[in-house]
Amino acid sequence: MGGGAWATACGQVLADAGHNVVLWARSEAVVNDINENKKNSKFHPGVKLSSRISATTSAQVALDKKELVFFAVPAQSLRENLEAWQDFVSPTAVFVSLIKGIENSSKMRISEVLADVLKCSENRVAVVSGPNLAGEIIHRQPTATTIAAADEDVAADVANALATNYFRAFWTTDVIGTELAGAVKNIVAIANGIAVGLGLGENTQSALITRGLAEMTRLGVALGAKTETFLGLAGIGDLIATSQSPLSRNRTFGEALGQGKTIEEAQLKAHGTVEGAMSLAPLLAIAAKYDLDMPIAAQVLRVIRDGDDAHDVMAALLDQPITAENE
Numbered sequence: 340m341g342g343g344a345w346a347t348a349c350g351q352v353l354a355d356a357g358h359n360v361v362l363w364a365r366s367e368a369v370v371n372d373i374n375e376n377k378k379n380s381k382f383h384p385g386v387k388l389s390s391r392i393s394a395t396t397s398a399q400v401a402l403d404k405k406e407l408v409f410f411a412v413p414a415q416s417l418r419e420n421l422e423a424w425q426d427f428v429s430p431t432a433v434f435v436s437l438i439k440g441i442e443n444s445s446k447m448r449i450s451e452v453l454a455d456v457l458k459c460s461e462n463r464v465a466v467v468s469g470p471n472l473a474g475e476i477i478h479r480q481p482t483a484t485t486i487a488a489a490d491e492d493v494a495a496d497v498a499n500a501l502a503t504n505y506f507r508a509f510w511t512t513d514v515i516g517t518e519l520a521g522a523v524k525n526i527v528a529i530a531n532g533i534a535v536g537l538g539l540g541e542n543t544q545s546a547l548i549t550r551g552l553a554e555m556t557r558l559g560v561a562l563g564a565k566t567e568t569f570l571g572l573a574g575i576g577d578l579i580a581t582s583q584s585p586l587s588r589n590r591t592f593g594e595a596l597g598q599g600k601t602i603e604e605a606q607l608k609a610h611g612t613v614e615g616a617m618s619l620a621p622l623l624a625i626a627a628k629y630d631l632d633m634p635i636a637a638q639v640l641r642v643i644r645d646g647d648d649a650h651d652v653m654a655a656l657l658d659q660p661i662t663a664e665n666e
Contacts (some may be wrong), residue, residue: 346437487511525581
């Protein structure tokens with residue numbers, strides 16, 4: 340459910356794994372391009388898609404009798420979409436989130452939103468998170484990812500459904516850790532992009548990524564996640580890819596801010612939804628509830644919400660109390 344870059348890339352993976360895939364998209368131009376030309380030129384120009392992929396603008400047609408449904412729409416519009424789609428879903432379907440964010444209004448993780456609106460057991464919900472840059476996957480460059488579900492059989496089934504010779508999924512039952520890692524790494528990627536935009540080097544970026552990992556781990560463990568999740572593909576793996584790659588929308592957005600561009604200009608440069616910017620406030624609210632400090636997220640919010648100068652924010656990140664590293 341979604342016709343963007345990641346939805347299309349994941350659809351290609353599923354098609355290469357031997358499945359017939361239906362992509363739902365709002366845009367008739369995208370749907371026609373997929374059906375007539377086997378291309379999604381808007382998001383992946385020049386790439387030929389599998390003949391196993393078809394597309395439709397009808398959610399009812401897309402969801403009819405489907406037992407495995409992937410969601411790849413912006414986090415903040417998911418609930419509204421689900422409310423429109425809920426009457427079309429199979430009562431036994433497994434729902435898989437490709438979305439890396441937190442719902443702003445409710446502060447729910449995406450798996451919680453799915454279970455809440457679709458009135459299904461958490462055992463029927465899985466999430467995907469890892470170093471999954473759509474622009475590389477669509478060209479079948481090797482990568483790996485994490486599939487998380489409360490039911491390990493469901494997690495393993497989804498992992499097997501995505502298995503190809505270039506895309507390898509490993510499963511876990513740590514849904515909380517997998518989702519929080521996917522949400523927080525976007526914020527760290529924005530911070531790292533700001534550093535790049537300011538002309539700062541590898542030392543600064545390495546420090547930001549490492550302290551960002553500590554930040555996401557603290558939050559996750561406080562909410563019941565496993566520490567080892569943050570040391571795996573959903574944690575450090577995705578954090579490195581999203582923070583360092585120019586293909587990352589969050590990193591691109593941050594880089595534009597570091598260069599002095601406005602929020603609107605930075606969003607245009609990112610060419611899509613910047614989930615990290617939307618998830619900042621709810622993640623900080625969750626951290627406050629547990630009396631946790633998230634200095635990187637707090638400083639990024641100063642730039643995005645308050646319009647503070649990026650130079651001042653980067654300086655503030657270093658002006659932290661001197662403590663033992665792992666406190």
